[in-house]
Amino acid sequence: MKIFFLGDIVGKSGCLSIKKNLKNIVKKNDISFVVVNGENAADNGLGITEKITNDLFESGVQVITTGNHVWDQKETAKLIENEKRLLRPNNLSSSYPGNGFEIFKINEFKIGVLNLMGNVFMKKSEDVFENSTNFLKKYKLKQDFDFLIVDFHGEITSEKMAIGHLFDGKATLVVGTHTHVPTNDARILSNGTAYQTDAGMCGDYNSVIGMDKSNSLNRFMKKNSVKHFPSNGEASLCGVIVTCNSKNGLAEKVESFIYGGELSK
Secondary structure (H helix, E strand, O other), rough: OEEEOOOEEEHHHHHHHHHHHHHHHHHOOOOOOOEEOOEEEEOOOOOHHHHHHHHHHHOOEEEEEOOOOOOOOOOHHHHHHOOOEEEOOOOOOOOOOOEEEEEEOOEEEEEEEEEEOOOOOOOOOOOOOHHHHHHHOOOOOOOEEEEEEEEOOOOOOHHHHHHHOOOOOOOOOEEEEOOOOOOOOEOOOOOOOOOOOOOEEEOOHHHHHOHHHHHHHHHHHHOOOOOEEEEOOOHHHHHEEEEEOOOOOEEEEEEEEEOOHHOOO
């Protein structure tokens, strides 16, 4: 069985590329389950809308994870109450709507998807290591689910790596999101969990992490600028593909994935 995880979708270019290419990629690579981080998928690059959520599901996505921009579109709070395939970070306060973990059934397999958010340089959330430890006390690989995917939405590499080691041998895949740049460290950790520090983004890389480069430069240089807005050139789709061992729920192989746009040249 193969699981496909795609990093943060940024604006129209990322959404368009997924609509155009995902089904063919899934077929070509014999993929069974697709997870994407959609927290920047809205046209302005902030949050996600109901229409985009439905478009992604129709394009072949099974689950959408999010992060610090999850509430940037007002409609999301209502949408997430009933749409179990749309997750928010598990270590957000329980007073928020929605869930940070769900189990999904694909054929004879149960796949758990856990969405976490880092504490360093991020919006306030519960201690992610305490939340993760409590999760691991409650849920066990090959008892509660056959495979477990962990999206860690965080700013710093050390925090992401630490979470990877915490879940090593207890999850199929731990992959970072949020920084929008794919890291060249896809590997299987010592106890069998596939890991990559950041999956990268699904967006136009002729930009500043998906945002218009001229406007971003002006903002850094304190010149005339407006609010950040996405760059809408051809997107690169970035993520990881994991080949899973159905007997122990761990990874047999992990590959970085990059398709189209600036990064494939």
